[in-house]
Amino acid sequence: MTKKQKKMLTRIIAAAVLLILLNFLPVTGIIRFVLFLIPYLIVGYDILKKAWKGILNRQVFDENFLMAVATVGAIAIAFYEKSGDFNEAVAVMLFYQIGELFQSYAVGKSRRNISELMDIRPDYANIEQDGSLEQVDPDEVEIGTVIIVQPGEKVPIDGVVVEGTSTLNTSALTGESVPREAKAGDEIISGCINLTGVLKIRTTKEFGESTVSKVLELVEESTSRKSRSENFISKFAKYYTPAVCYGALALAVLPPLVRMFAMGAAPQWNDWIYRALTFLVISCPCALVISIPLSFFAGIGGASHEGILVKGSNYLEALSKTKYVVFDKTGTLTQGIFEVVGVHHNQMEEKQLLEYAALAESASSHPISKSIQRAYGKELDRSRVSEIEEISGNGITAKVDGRSVAAGNVKLMDRLGIPYKSCHKVGTIIHMAIDGEYAGHIVISDVEKPTSKEAIAKLKQAGIQKTIMLTGDAKQVADQVAADLGIDEVHSELLPGDKVEQVERLLAEKPAKANLAFVGDGINDAPVLGRADIGIAMGAMGSDAAIEAADVVLMDDDPLKIVKAIRISKKCLGIVYQNIVFALAVKGACLILGALGIANMWLAIFADVGVMVLAILNAMRTLFVKKL
Structure with missing residues (x-):
């Protein structure tokens, strides 16, 4: 837990203990009111502060405002009625903060999956000068410089081994736990950890253009691209929160007035205000506003842990609707x-x-x-x-x-x-x-890559309707590879422009709701990667242009990762829809019960905090990826 989370946990525990103890004290009246304000303010002062700031900034309608109005109102009613029952107001704020703490921890856990990649950023590069090693900033190392990587150090810049043998841990980049052997003449990508021997590496790229820099740039940008579902929820909450506030106000005012003027009965203000406050707590949109982005964030985090970089949640959503997968051949399905x-x-x-x-x-x-x-x-x-x-x-x-x-x-x-x-x-x-x-x-x-045939078979099991291969190779060679791998359609002897034409044709022929993904690795694939609904680049050996144009980057060039990426995206979208339906269904039912006076504050707590916690737990499932 972070320092901030530990502080919040301390506040929650302190408020909970005080709340329990106060129920055993034989005090009434103003003293009881003041004593119950202590745990209320301990656990909820920041919510009241945020609500007040929102009012001053004319951004009134958010969950802080709802909780502040509901709990302050509940305290006011209990004080006015002289019932001395301040438990509900304190408990609502207490459980709300428990939910917030849980949400903060869940977001932190999914963020750590992505931020683990940040650990691949090297702090220095070793250069030998006058018989001793000098640590320099990786940005200062020019192309062609020989750097030395000792056991336990990160490879700072892409290059070719000129001397030494060792084993490399590539798990941070590829998700593959098995160490990779490296010897003279082998290409090495930055971000790997040298495990055993000393390596001398001649750099082939500047640090800013190396694999580690590209990966970090992609990860940092991934959270800025929102999916349609996230944008929908953001717009929904923007209109939903003011609507329920006005609905609660109407519930508090209109029925009593109708009873008083139309029916000639006592207005029962306290009863209807209590119902309106319960209505506000129930209506808090936390479950939707928090769990939907968290689902996508966790999905991107889970994919990153497997060596699959998704550039944004919009691409994760689009990937889940993929029905056609088009492959380049050389370097994608074959080893090149x-x-x-x-x-x-x-x-x-x-x-x-x-x-x-x-x-x-x-x-x-x-x-x-x-x-x-x-x-x-x-x-x-x-x-x-x-x-x-x-x-x-x-x-x-x-x-x-x-x-x-x-x-x-x-x-x-x-x-x-x-x-x-x-x-x-x-x-x-x-x-x-x-x-x-x-x-x-x-x-x-x-x-052929050893996993290509298995990848094609599992893509079809995952719901892909058609696999296509586009290549510049001779027809006889292309047909043989397609037959070996079980590919449905093959087009050979194509120039880069011909590949774009073929993809254009396939895009025109496919159903509107079915997406087409193109998988490639070479610089001549960049135009096609950009034109497809989803561009997937083989990252470890792929060209910079292909990686830049793609929406998804596979860090270890394994075709099976395409299947894993699609499964992660489908699981993520399934969880998003589950949370939307569950949250709206429970809240809708509880809102009706609250308006009818059947639901009290305790049911409201479940409808808000309980639903949020269950939705977050469901969202966290996207972090865990099953082995193929």
Whole structure:
């Protein structure tokens, strides 16, 4: 609990103890009145102060005004009737403050889930100068600087490991509790905690553009974007509170006047004023005004804890209505890393074929060439290679150990007049020829993410009506991936502009109340992310432009997080609607009972504080996310 919450708890306990003790004292009259004012003022002086300030600022109608009028009125009636029963007024203020304390604690708990992310903000970066480490402000570190991260320290800036091995705790960013291994050559994102070894990292971004800064910026902005439900409740409360105040005034004045002038009976002012005061306590809109924003706030907090950054409650609400999910392929459903998935050879051994291919490709930085070099797995002796010639759109020819080697596509084989064998596998095919003879071919493919197929299946279980894949890849490759993953519709060989056209078409075809989400990671996906009803970016490896354009950012690039995000949003919206219906139904019934004189202040306390506490407890369920 915070210092302020502890102070409030002390006031509540003190007032409660005094209230109980005063009921055992045999005092009456003015002394009893003064004694009961002590616990009343201890627990409620700030409510009276806020109500008075509201009146002075001409912002009269709020819950503080309702509680002040209701409790002061109840005390006045008890004093006027000389009943000495001041328990109700003190109890109403006491239980109201209990509800406020509970609400403050609940908001604090959900806020802590989000503010835990703030702990990833690094305080310093280590730079080695003259044989010793110097701590500098991360903002002062330029791109290309080598920084040193020791065990237990946060990685302050994005970069590439140049020396050292270690394990990293990425849970604050990704929600994944399993540590990640890091070694020389690996890309590292800021915000991770170095657990074991010392790492030397060459920075690739300035601190202001690094992952940790982007994440903090998104979190800080997330609470400023309100959903339709929140805006509705705010407008509802704006008109509702004055309406019930005037309704209570009418209830206090009109029935007595009717009895007196129309019926010739005694007006019974005290009875009707008491009913009006009860009506005011019941009508306090705390349950709605507090629980609805809290539900969304807790939902954003629960999602953040799972490594899903939702930029605002409006996007959380829109996500719950998603029925169509459109995917980019490379880097979204696939790893975006090309790997050798097959080596088909004639007479030459597989290892030797790979060696010739790796040596021939050793001067190229193309992803295909790099994948062949990785598959070979040994250090390349560039002195064995000569006469390298790269033929654009065809492949490479070279001399390896004095032998002529050609590695490329079918165009290269046709160009050299070498008969080749076709391959039944889907992927990029690198045909190999040694000394003018066909030696075999290597199959290279972009590997599917291990959770992609499961994610598509669970999206359909979660109520997604249609999954679509848009890609610039060849039709054969795209169709194969779509078939493997169970995607309903696929469009291939698309340029970035073509993707926008496809999304425009899908938006026009879908039902009005169904939302379309687009999931992508690359800079060429930014226009589509912005055009879709909901843009979801793969954050850890995604481009800055994609993250900026998206409404939801997945910090660990796991497609299963899309399912989790949709489930969180649906749970959150379900709880919001439950609270609205429950609060309005209970308050409506109690208002009728209060107006008829059946409900007293104790029922009013339940209708206000009890309903608020139950609604807050229900809202807090959005903090807890079930495992998939």
